[in-house]
Amino acid sequence: MxxxxxxxxxxxxxxxxxxxxxxxxxxxxxxxxxxxxxxxxxxxxxxxxxxxxxxxxxxxxxxxxxxxxxxxxxxxxxxxxxxxxxxxxxxxxxxxxxxxxxxxIRRGGDNPMADRRKLLVSLFNPEEVRAAVAGGADIIDCEDATAKVGMFKPRTIGDIAFAVSQNDPQRRLRISANIGFDLRLYQNGPSGRAVARSLEEVQAKAAQEALGIAAAMDTGEGRPNIVKCGIDGLPRDWITPVVEAVKSALSQSSRFQNHQVICGILETHRPAWEARRGDATVIKNLIAVGQFHFDPEGTIDIRDHLTPEQAEALMRGVTDNLRATLVEPYDPERLDLPADAKERLRMMVDLIRAGGADGVMIDTPVPAKMANISLVRLADNPGDPERLADTGTKIGVFDVSTLRWFSEYCAYRFMETWLAGSINAEHAAALSKIEHVDVVLNRGSSSEALQKLYPALDSEGAFEDMADARFSRRIRASNVAAMAATLVPRQQGG
Structure with a gap:
C-alpha cells in the first residue's frame, strides 16, 4: 500500500x-x-x-x-x-x-495504516478517559495533574490503562506515559542543566523506569503502547547511550518489545521567556505547579505569591526557607548545543536516531507554557518588545515552515514527528497541512474550565475561588472532537 x-x-x-x-x-x-x-x-x-x-x-x-x-x-x-x-x-x-x-486494522505501533495525524490527549485521571475516547482521541497519555512533566504514580497509570480497556474494546487506542523530562534521575542546576551523575547510573535508572511504566500501562491485551523519554538537559554525548538503554530494555522484554520509544526535547522562545519570567501571575502559577526550588539566595519570596496557609503547607516538613528560584528552561549554549535552531534540531534527531528511538517530540517546557509561549508561531511578531513582555499575547517558538522542515528531516531519518506545546485548534489546522507530522499532543484545548462545564454549580458559587488554571480543567468530548476534526486525513488534502 x-x-x-x-x-x-x-x-x-x-x-x-x-x-x-x-x-x-x-x-x-x-x-x-x-x-x-x-x-x-x-x-x-x-x-x-x-x-x-x-x-x-x-x-x-x-x-x-x-x-x-x-x-x-x-x-x-x-x-x-x-x-x-x-x-x-x-x-x-x-x-x-x-x-x-x-x-x-488497529491504529498504532508498526501498523502503516495510520489514517491521519493522530491526536494524543493527556489525562490526569481515569475518569477523563470516557470523554477522550468519545471525542476521538487516538492516544491516551498519562500526565501529572500538578503539571510536573511525567506521571510517576503507577496506580494512576494502571487505572487509566484499565479505563481505556473498558472504553475501547476493539483495542485501537494506545497509551503513553513519560519517564519524565528530567527522568527523575537528576536535579536541575541553576542553569536548568541536569546535575551530572555517572552515565551508567543514568542509563540503568532510565531503563528501569521505562520498564516500570510499561508494566503499569500493561492490561494484558498486548497493546503497542508508548514510552516517552525526556532527554532535556543531558550532556550531548550522553543522549544516544541513554536512549539506547531505554529502547533496549523494552525491545528485550517479551511483553513490551512492541512498544515505541518517543524522545522529547524542549524548546522555548527565550527572549519572550526573559521578558515574562518576572510577571507575578507567571511566578504564582509556576509555584503552584512545583516549578521552583527553595533557595536561600533566591529572588522570589514565597509569601508574595501565596497565602500564609498555602506557604505553610508548601514548606511544612521541607524547609524553613521562604525564598525560591524558578526552574529555568535550558540554555542551549550552556549545554554546548548549536545556537541555530535547525542545526540544534538536526543534531538532536541524529543522536536520538542513533539510540534506536522511534520518534522525536518537540514540546515547550512548563515555564514557557505558564508564560503563554506555544510551540507554533502563526502571525506573531516576536520582535516587538511590548508583545514579548505581554503575557496576554501568545508567542510561538517555531513557524510552520521550520516545523515542516523538522518533520521532513525526521521522516528522512525514519523517525516519527510528534509536536506539543500549548497547541490550539488554529495551530492544529496549520500542522495538519504538514505531510510528515504524525502525532499532535494536546490537553488545554481538549479540556474545559469547571466553570463552563458545570454552569449550574458555578451559579451557586461552587468555583468562586478557583482560577481557570491547567489543573482545574477537565477533558470534554466536544473539545476533543473539535481538535481531532482539524487533523484531516492526508488523502483529503492535509
Whole structure:
C-alpha cells in the first residue's frame, strides 16, 4: 500500500462456478478495479486468482481485497450503484459460494495504516478517559495533574490503562506515559542543566523506569503502547547511550518489545521567556505547579505569591526557607548545543536516531507554557518588545515552515514527528497541512474550565475561588472532537 490512511480491509472470496467464463471474470475484475475514484472512501483494490498451495484454499478460485477509510465508507460502498452492478453481474452464474471478511486494522505501533495525524490527549485521571475516547482521541497519555512533566504514580497509570480497556474494546487506542523530562534521575542546576551523575547510573535508572511504566500501562491485551523519554538537559554525548538503554530494555522484554520509544526535547522562545519570567501571575502559577526550588539566595519570596496557609503547607516538613528560584528552561549554549535552531534540531534527531528511538517530540517546557509561549508561531511578531513582555499575547517558538522542515528531516531519518506545546485548534489546522507530522499532543484545548462545564454549580458559587488554571480543567468530548476534526486525513488534502 502506498497510502497510509486506510483502516479497514474488505475481503471477498469467490468459489467460482464451473460455467464461469474468462470474459465474465474479466468484467467482474475490471468492475472492482474501477471502484477507486468512483466510491468515496475506497482506497486501493487488488484482484486475482488464488495462488495458495494450501489444501484449505483450493475451493476459493478468485479473490478481492480493498481498503476503505472506515466502516462508514464500507457501508456507503455496499449500497452504491457500483456495488449493485457487481452483484448483478456475479449473480449470473459467476460463483457457487462467496465469503466476505472485514478486517479493521488497529491504529498504532508498526501498523502503516495510520489514517491521519493522530491526536494524543493527556489525562490526569481515569475518569477523563470516557470523554477522550468519545471525542476521538487516538492516544491516551498519562500526565501529572500538578503539571510536573511525567506521571510517576503507577496506580494512576494502571487505572487509566484499565479505563481505556473498558472504553475501547476493539483495542485501537494506545497509551503513553513519560519517564519524565528530567527522568527523575537528576536535579536541575541553576542553569536548568541536569546535575551530572555517572552515565551508567543514568542509563540503568532510565531503563528501569521505562520498564516500570510499561508494566503499569500493561492490561494484558498486548497493546503497542508508548514510552516517552525526556532527554532535556543531558550532556550531548550522553543522549544516544541513554536512549539506547531505554529502547533496549523494552525491545528485550517479551511483553513490551512492541512498544515505541518517543524522545522529547524542549524548546522555548527565550527572549519572550526573559521578558515574562518576572510577571507575578507567571511566578504564582509556576509555584503552584512545583516549578521552583527553595533557595536561600533566591529572588522570589514565597509569601508574595501565596497565602500564609498555602506557604505553610508548601514548606511544612521541607524547609524553613521562604525564598525560591524558578526552574529555568535550558540554555542551549550552556549545554554546548548549536545556537541555530535547525542545526540544534538536526543534531538532536541524529543522536536520538542513533539510540534506536522511534520518534522525536518537540514540546515547550512548563515555564514557557505558564508564560503563554506555544510551540507554533502563526502571525506573531516576536520582535516587538511590548508583545514579548505581554503575557496576554501568545508567542510561538517555531513557524510552520521550520516545523515542516523538522518533520521532513525526521521522516528522512525514519523517525516519527510528534509536536506539543500549548497547541490550539488554529495551530492544529496549520500542522495538519504538514505531510510528515504524525502525532499532535494536546490537553488545554481538549479540556474545559469547571466553570463552563458545570454552569449550574458555578451559579451557586461552587468555583468562586478557583482560577481557570491547567489543573482545574477537565477533558470534554466536544473539545476533543473539535481538535481531532482539524487533523484531516492526508488523502483529503492535509
Amino acid at each position: 502506498t497510502e497510509a490512511s486506510d483502516t479497514l480491509f474488505h475481503v471477498v472470496l469467490y468459489r467460482l462456478s464451473e460455467q464461469t467464463s474468462d470474459a465474465q471474470l474479466d468484467r467482474v475484475e475490471r468492475a472492482f478495479r474501477d471502484l477507486p475514484g468512483t466510491v468515496e472512501g475506497v482506497g486501493q483494490v487488488w484482484t486475482g486468482r488464488n495462488g495458495s498451495s494450501s489444501r484449505f484454499a483450493a475451493a476459493w478460485g478468485f479473490g478481492v481485497v480493498m481498503t476503505l477509510s472506515d466502516a462508514e465508507a464500507r457501508d456507503r460502498f455496499l449500497v452504491h450503484e457500483a456495488h449493485r452492478a457487481i452483484s448483478e453481474e456475479a449473480a449470473d452464474g459467476f460463483y457457487d459460494d462467496v465469503a466476505v471478511f472485514d478486517l479493521e
